[in-house]
Amino acid sequence: MIQPIIKARDLQKHYPVKSGFLKPSQNLRALAGVSFDLYAGQTLAVVGESGCGKSTLARLLAMIEEPTSGRLSIDGVDLTEVNNKSLSKGLRQKVQMVFQDPFGSLNPRHKIGDILQEPLVINTGLNASERRQKALEMMNLVGLREEHFQRYPHMFSGGQRQRIAIARALILKPKVVVLDEPVSALDVSIQAQVINLLIELQQELSLAYVFISHDLSVVRHIADEVLVMYLGRPVEHSSKEVLFSNPQHPYTQALLSATPQVATQRDRQRIKLKGEMPSPIDPPSGCVFNPRCQYANQDCLTTPPVMELYNESRVACWALKQRRIGELKNSQTKSML
Numbered sequence: 078m079i080q081p082i083i084k085a086r087d088l089q090k091h092y093p094v095k096s097g098f099l100k101p102s103q104n105l106r107a108l109a110g111v112s113f114d115l116y117a118g119q120t121l122a123v124v125g126e127s128g129c130g131k132s133t134l135a136r137l138l139a140m141i142e143e144p145t146s147g148r149l150s151i152d153g154v155d156l157t158e159v160n161n162k163s164l165s166k167g168l169r170q171k172v173q174m175v176f177q178d179p180f181g182s183l184n185p186r187h188k189i190g191d192i193l194q195e196p197l198v199i200n201t202g203l204n205a206s207e208r209r210q211k212a213l214e215m216m217n218l219v220g221l222r223e224e225h226f227q228r229y230p231h232m233f234s235g236g237q238r239q240r241i242a243i244a245r246a247l248i249l250k251p252k253v254v255v256l257d258e259p260v261s262a263l264d265v266s267i268q269a270q271v272i273n274l275l276i277e278l279q280q281e282l283s284l285a286y287v288f289i290s291h292d293l294s295v296v297r298h299i300a301d302e303v304l305v306m307y308l309g310r311p312v313e314h315s316s317k318e319v320l321f322s323n324p325q326h327p328y329t330q331a332l333l334s335a336t337p338q339v340a341t342q343r344d345r346q347r348i349k350l351k352g353e354m355p356s357p358i359d360p361p362s363g364c365v366f367n368p369r370c371q372y373a374n375q376d377c378l379t380t381p382p383v384m385e386l387y388n389e390s391r392v393a394c395w396a397l398k399q400r401r402i403g404e405l406k407n408s409q410t411k412s413m414l
Contacts, residue, residue, distance in 0.1 A: 081114035082252050082285045088147035090133050106357050107133040109309040120286040122300035128354055130309035131289045135257045138287055139174040173246035177258035179238035183230040189241055190226040196248050215244040236267035257289045272299055293336045297321055305329045308365040315390035325392045327370050372396035
């Protein structure tokens with residue numbers, strides 16, 4: 078049986094926030110109950126509004142931060158049980174990250190060759206000649222030339238800098254790459270080039286991607302599965318084909334309706350959400366989406382929904398559950414008649 082590269086179960090991340098002089102600190106619930114499996118060669122896209130917890134999830138997966146609770150396994154090793162430093166270091170090499178700003182993530186004082194060789198210096202016993210050869214091979218793999226080896230980051234375009242960042246992430250041969258908005262800072266034409274490069278690299282190296290994005294047109298092009306998040310909580314999880322053709326959760330429907338270029342129907346009606354996203358310090362009781370949902374009922378106001386299977390999608394929605402119960406009753410009534 079094929080085992081997932083990443084297995085996340087009920088991941089939560091809370092940050093203490095000071096509320097004032099002589100007042101107790103409060104918890105900011107940045108992530109609250111995220112679960113999924115990720116397999117080799119697969120791309121999981123994580124989407125949602127700003128503040129939904131996408132980047133917090135990325136930092137947990139890249140082991141930049143530790144979860145407050147929940148379990149996270151990478152390549153069969155449970156991180157909550159790892160105490161050995163050498164084992165922890167080996168796991169970090171298996172998950173690398175590409176950040177949103179390609180210029181901000183590269184040291185402007187270092188040449189590209191030095192930037193690419195730095196992970197090899199820290200994590201391997203290769204000599205200088207071997208490190209240089211590895212760096213040149215990786216540069217060639219991402220479409221950079223040997224003459225770029227001695228140049229500085231400011232001498233490259235945005236797309237080239239992102240290629241450098243991708244090469245640095247792949248230099249240690251990871252199994253998982255976390256991509257945090259990797260093309261949002263690039264021009265549209267350059268976005269397509271970088272996305273196509275990522276797809277080619279995934280096929281060649283059997284990489285697993287966690288693709289953090291707010292651009293659903295890009296997600297539709299690269300993703301295999303999509304996880305929709307709202308206020309730190311997953312609200313819908315399904316394959317790309319199912320989610321874009323038949324979204325179930327009201328929040329997912331609103332996201333898709335606000336992105337005309339990914340609409341499957343020309344006459345899809347725009348769904349406008351009322352109000353703003355609540356504060357993660359004081360989230361609403363029950364379903365956190367209920368203040369903005371047109372279908373909210375009494376259960377939505379009092380009890381948090383759990384992820385259940387609806388039409389090939391796993392969805393957390395009380396209104397959807399009640400609708401399904403009503404449909405079952407109607408079908409039973411018709412069969413009796």
